[in-house]
Amino acid sequence: MSGFWWALLALVVAGLVVRIKFEPEVKACFERDPAARNFLEVLLTYSGLHVIVCYRIAHTLERVNVPVAPRLIMTLARWLTGIEIHPAATIGRGLFIDHGMSVVVGATAVIGENVTIFQGVTLGGTGKEKGKRHPTIGDNVVIGAGAKILGNITVGRDSMIGANAVVIRDVPEHSTVVGVPGRITRTKDQHFAGINLDHTHLPDPLAERLELLQHEIDALERHLKEHRNKTEA
Template identity: 45%
Template sequence: MAETRARLTPVDPVWDRITREAEEAIAKEPMLGGLIHSVILHHKSIENALSYRIAMKLTNSEMSEQLLREICDEAHQADPSLAAAARADVMAVYDRDPACHRYLQPLMYFKGFQAVQAYRVAHWLWTEGRTDLAYFFQMRTSEMFGVDIHPAARIGQGIMIDHAHSIVIGETAVVGNNVSILHSVTLGGTGKEDQDRHPKIEDGVLIGAGAKVLGNIRIGHCSRIAAGSVVLDEVPPMKTVAGVPARIVGEAGCAQPSVSMDHMFGG
């Protein structure tokens, strides 16, 4: 019977590690015990914890925490890919951010991670035709985190948004898997044109702080965009671009720039 129960119990290494780290954190800092219990240890799964954390962050006088939590729970129950992407995002932040030493940190403290998870619920609402509620999530995410992601944008998994200040991702933008974005990045349009007007960021791209990528252009996989650049033309795969306007200045320098987080020229 015990063997049967073990086979039926879902294995979730990411959530298991988060809960273990939560218990260790409380032992070291008991004053945070109530907060850590409410965010992590009171929940049976990462899905429940994400719903709680998003709801607590986005609640205001216009929308109660309980209602927001019910919406998030509905999204996670209907689409398991939301939590799967969140797990990949946790590991991405841990692997790439030298300030992240534990899996629990993104869920507890990092607004870039939290903003992306709120976007994922908003995107689910958008695809379900619940556009006004999706816009509400976008508004509150922007107000709370300084991260403005249109709910129609399509974003992959394994995403790290470091520092997450003044991030803008437009309606028709596409961001692939394993992309790293630093603060003050804009993936925007170039005017008042309608239809498909925002950048397409392929897998493994590293976008430096303050970079602006504008228009319906493709940024090839595993490329690098230097800090402060303004990118108006397509970027081939595995290249480094820099400047205003940005120009190719070399190779990407490694196979996975978004993972190495190496911003130095030299390739």
């Protein structure tokens, strides 16, 4: 059998393994990325899926205290995908990393089920403290592009972190967070209907209040101008 056919056979076997063992992650690609057209394309080109496959292998080795190999696997994965995940991190099923470049997940981070992470996200620490020092992310959370979640804090399930937000305090369940530092702008008592991937058009009460104040200032200036004109007349 020629090298081509061996390579084709290896690709088919790898595809079957990924399709079976990583079914939630493959399903997430199709559900949360409208650009996903077929399984072969996802298998060959989706860096978020590639890094999760590498992570599962490295994490298994990390749990049985195999030295060096877990970190080496994830270093190679970082070179290939631009995504850095420590093998000791705990990640639930159904994680979808969209685009993925510059995503960083620290060693003691915990990520729940069906979480969505966009490019440039950091789940990091805040210093040199030992023990649990990275965030815990609940189920069904969406973390927008460029967001930073720092320290041993918890983001409750069904929450949304806006693009470029910096979160340094706990976030209740069903919340929306925007800004630097992150501000909770909305909290829901019920679950979201599905996963809302719009992480840019989020409410910002502070900006809305400032806009209202600006309108009031403009109205006062017009009133003063009219009064001045009447006085001069």
